[in-house]
Amino acid sequence: MKRLRWQVALRAITAIAGGYALTALMSATLAVLALTFGMARVDAALTGMLASFACYCAIIVWSFGAATLARLWGSLAVATALLWVVRAVVAALA
Amino acid sequence: MFPAGGGWRQTMAWLHTWTGLLAGWLLLVMCLTGSAAYYRDEISLWMQPAWHAGVAARATADGQREAARFALAHLQHTAPQADSWIIDLPQPRKPYTEISWTSARGQELGPGAGRPGGNFESATLDGAGRLLPAARDTRGGGFFAVFHFTLHYLPVRWGRWITSIATMVMLVALVSGVITHRRFFADFFTFRPGKGQRSWLDAHNALAVLALPYHAMICYSGLATLMLLTMPAAVNQLYPDNRGDFVRAALPQAPPLVAASGRPALLADTGPVLEQAYARWDGSLATRLTVQRPNDAAARYIVQRNEAERLSSERQSLVFDGVVGTMIDGGGTARSSATPSEASPLGTAAAASTASINAAAAAAAPASAASTVAASVAAPSVAEPSAAAASAAAQTRNTLVGLHLGHFADPLLRALLFSCGLGACGLMGTGVLLWTVKARLRPRPPAGLRLAESLNLVTLAALPAAMAGYFWLNRLLPDTMARRAAAEIDGFFMLWGMLAVAALAWPSRRMWMVQLLLGAALFAALPVLNLVTAPADAHVALLDIGTGMVAATDAGLLLCGALLGWAGWRLRPRVGAP
Numbered sequence: 001m002k003r004l005r006w007q008v009a010l011r012a013i014t015a016i017a018g019g020y021a022l023t024a025l026m027s028a029t030l031a032v033l034a035l036t037f038g039m040a041r042v043d044a045a046l047t048g049m050l051a052s053f054a055c056y057c058a059i060i061v062w063s064f065g066a067a068t069l070a071r072l073w074g075s076l077a078v079a080t081a082l083l084w085v086v087r088a089v090v091a092a093l094a
Numbered sequence: 095m096f097p098a099g100g101g102w103r104q105t106m107a108w109l110h111t112w113t114g115l116l117a118g119w120l121l122l123v124m125c126l127t128g129s130a131a132y133y134r135d136e137i138s139l140w141m142q143p144a145w146h147a148g149v150a151a152r153a154t155a156d157g158q159r160e161a162a163r164f165a166l167a168h169l170q171h172t173a174p175q176a177d178s179w180i181i182d183l184p185q186p187r188k189p190y191t192e193i194s195w196t197s198a199r200g201q202e203l204g205p206g207a208g209r210p211g212g213n214f215e216s217a218t219l220d221g222a223g224r225l226l227p228a229a230r231d232t233r234g235g236g237f238f239a240v241f242h243f244t245l246h247y248l249p250v251r252w253g254r255w256i257t258s259i260a261t262m263v264m265l266v267a268l269v270s271g272v273i274t275h276r277r278f279f280a281d282f283f284t285f286r287p288g289k290g291q292r293s294w295l296d297a298h299n300a301l302a303v304l305a306l307p308y309h310a311m312i313c314y315s316g317l318a319t320l321m322l323l324t325m326p327a328a329v330n331q332l333y334p335d336n337r338g339d340f341v342r343a344a345l346p347q348a349p350p351l352v353a354a355s356g357r358p359a360l361l362a363d364t365g366p367v368l369e370q371a372y373a374r375w376d377g378s379l380a381t382r383l384t385v386q387r388p389n390d391a392a393a394r395y396i397v398q399r400n401e402a403e404r405l406s407s408e409r410q411s412l413v414f415d416g417v418v419g420t421m422i423d424g425g426g427t428a429r430s431s432a433t434p435s436e437a438s439p440l441g442t443a444a445a446a447s448t449a450s451i452n453a454a455a456a457a458a459a460p461a462s463a464a465s466t467v468a469a470s471v472a473a474p475s476v477a478e479p480s481a482a483a484a485s486a487a488a489q490t491r492n493t494l495v496g497l498h499l500g501h502f503a504d505p506l507l508r509a510l511l512f513s514c515g516l517g518a519c520g521l522m523g524t525g526v527l528l529w530t531v532k533a534r535l536r537p538r539p540p541a542g543l544r545l546a547e548s549l550n551l552v553t554l555a556a557l558p559a560a561m562a563g564y565f566w567l568n569r570l571l572p573d574t575m576a577r578r579a580a581a582e583i584d585g586f587f588m589l590w591g592m593l594a595v596a597a598l599a600w601p602s603r604r605m606w607m608v609q610l611l612l613g614a615a616l617f618a619a620l621p622v623l624n625l626v627t628a629p630a631d632a633h634v635a636l637l638d639i640g641t642g643m644v645a646a647t648d649a650g651l652l653l654c655g656a657l658l659g660w661a662g663w664r665l666r667p668r669v670g671a672p
Contacts, residue, residue, distance in 0.1 A: 024327035031328035034487075041332055042343040043487035048328025049321045050491060053314060056325075057265045061273075064109045065102060087331075 015063035019056055027052040029087040036090050110270040117263035118526045122553040128242040129515030132500055135187040137235030140647045141568045143628035144227040148220030150189035155372050158183045161191040162364040162383055164223030179385040191219045231578035232568055258324045261316045291531045298524040301517050308514040315498035352392050359391040362419030371397040371412050393417055523554050551597035559613030560590035565620050569627040610662030618655030621648035
C-alpha cells in the first residue's frame with residue numbers, strides 16, 4: 001500500500017511537472033521546425049501551441065501506463081534529449 | 095504493472111476514475127453554465143423586458159441598411175462631435191441596433207468605470223428607428239458565458255488557469271475512458287434502466303459514446319482559446335523579445351483611430367458602403383459598422399463581417415473612405431475595437447496588464463491573412479493588398495474557437511449543441527454518481543463518500559436552481575438599484591451557497607428531491623414572471639416580436655423546468671423504493 005502511494009505520487013509529479021516541461025519543449029521545437037520548413041512565423045507558433053495539448057495528454061497517460069518508473073523516466077529523458085538536440089540544431093541553422 | 099498488478103486497461107480505468115473525481119464537479123459547473131451560454135443572446139434579450147415591446151429589426155441586407163440609416167440619424171443628433179461611432183447592426187439573434195459613441199471631442203471624459211471600452215455611451219434602437227428605454231443594468235446571458243471560464247470572483251488569471259487545468263484533466267479522462275472502454279459500439283444500444291449501478295454505467299457509456307466527438311471538440315477547443323496563457327512556449331521560442339508582435343500578428347487589432355483633419359466634411363451615405371461590403375462577401379451580412387472621425391474630412395467607415403454565418407471565428411473587415419464612400423482596404427482583418435457594451439465571451443475582464451491574454455482569448459480573435467499581416471506587424475498599413483486565405487494553422491485555430499463559441503449555429507443546430515452540452519453534463523453527472531453509488535456498496539465506505547455525495551447535489555441540483563434564481567433576480571431587483579448587475583450575480587452565488595450548505599449538511603435522497611423540484615418550480619414559473627413583470631405593451635408584442643425570441647426563450651425555460659421536475663419526481667418517496 002505504501003509502495004503504491006509512492007508510485008502514484010512520483011508518477012503524478014512526473015506527469016504534471018515533467019509532462020508540462022516536456023510539452024513546452026516539444027511545442028517550441030515543433031514551432032522552430034515549422035518555421036524552418038517555410039511556415040510563416042505566426043503560423044509556426046500557432047501550430048506548436050495547438051499540438052501541445054495532445055502531447056501533454058499523451059505524456060500524462062504514458063506516465064501512469066508505463067510498466068516501471070525506470071522505463072517511464074528513461075523514455076522521457078530520451079525524448080527530452082532528442083527534442084533538445086533537434087531544437088538546438090534547427091535554431092543554429094536558421 | 096501499475097497500479098498493483100493490473101493490466102493496461104485497469105491502469106486506464108484507475109486513471110479515468112481519479113481524473114474524473116479530481117475535476118468532475120468543477121467541470122460540471124463549467125459545462126452547465128457553458129451550455130447556458132449557447133443562448134446568451136436570447137437570455138440577454140429576455141433580461142431586458144423594457145425592450146420586448148420594440149419593433150424587431152430584420153437581419154437582412156435591407157434591414158441592416160435601414161438600421162444603419164436610423165443609427166446615423168440618431169448619432170448625428172446626439173454626438174456629432176464624437177471621435178468614433180459604433181453601430182452593431184441587427185443580427186438573427188439580436189433584433190435591435192445597438193449604437194455607442196465616445197464622448198465628444200474636447201469634452202471632459204467620465205471615469206471608465208472598469209468597462210472595457212472606457213468612455214463609451216450607448217443606446218439601443220428598434221427596427222422602426224425608435225430609441226428603446228435605457229438598458230437595465232444586467233450582465234444578462236453574458237454572465238454564464240464569462241463565469242464558465244473565469245469563475246467570477248477570482249483574479250483574472252486564476253480563473254482561466256483553473257478552468258484550463260480542469261479542461262486538461264478532462265482530456266486525460268476522455269482518453270483514458272475510451273481506452274478503458276471495451277465495447278465501444280455495442281454501448282450505443284445498451285441501456286438497462288432501474289438496475290442501480292449498472293444503469294448509471296450504461297447511461298455514462300451511452301452518453302460518452304454517442305457524443306464523443308462533441309466532448310473531444312469542446313474540450314480541445316476550450317484549451318485552444320486560452321493557450322497563449324497556458325502554453326506559451328512556442329511563442330516564447332519564436333518571439334523571444336516581444337510577445338506583443340505575436341499577438342498583433344495572430345490577432346490583428348482594429349485599424350487605429352485615424353487623426354482628424356480638422357476640416358468638416360459630410361459623411362457618405364451608408365447604403366452604398368454596406369452594399370459594397372455585401373457584394374464583396376457574396377451576400378454575407380455585416381455585424382458592425384464603425385465610423386471614425388464622423389463629419390471630418392478624414393472620416394472612415396469600417397464594416398465587419400457577420401461571423402455568425404461562418405464556422406470560423408476569424409473576422410474580416412473592410413475600410414471605406416467616410417466622405418467619398420469608396421473602399422480603401424478590402425483585405426485587412428480587424429479585431430473589433432473595445433466593446434463598450436457587454437463583455438465579449440472570452441476576452442475582457444478588464445485589467446490592462448492582461449491585455450495580451452485577453453487578446454488571445456478574445457472571441458473576436460481573427461487571424462486571416464496571417465502571412466500578410468506578419469510582414470507588416472509594426473505598422474498595419476491601411477492599404478494592404480487583398481486578403482490571402484488564412485493559413486492552415488490560423489484557420490485551424492479560428493475554427494476551433496468558432497466551434498467552441500457556436501456563433502455560426504442556426505436555431506436547430508444551436509439546440510443540438512445545447513443538447514450535446516447537456517449530454518456532457520450528463521456524462522460527468524453519471525460519472526460522479528456512479529462513483530458514489532459504487533463506493534456506498536463497499537464494506538467500508540471511503541472517507542470522502544459523504545463529501546462526494548454532497549458535491550453531486552451541489553452541482554446537479556443546487557446549481558440549476560441557482561441559475562433559475564438568477565433569472566428571478568433579474569426581474570425582482572429594482573431598476574434603480576446601485577451596482578444592480580453585480581447584485582444579480584451576488585444573489586445567484588448566495589442562493590447557490592445556501593443550497594450548497596443545505597446539501598453539505600443533509601445529503602439525503604429527500605434533499606435531492608427538494609432541490610430538484612425547487613429548481614423545476616423556479617424555472618417553470620419564469621414565463622409567468624415574464625408576463626407579470628414586463629411592461630404592459632410588451633405582452634402584445636410577446637408573440638410577434640419578429641423572431642419570437644422571447645416566447646421561444648420562455649418555452650426553453652419551461653422545458654428546463656420540466657426536465658428538473660421529471661428528475662425530482664422520480665425521487666419521490668415510494669414504498670419499496672431502492
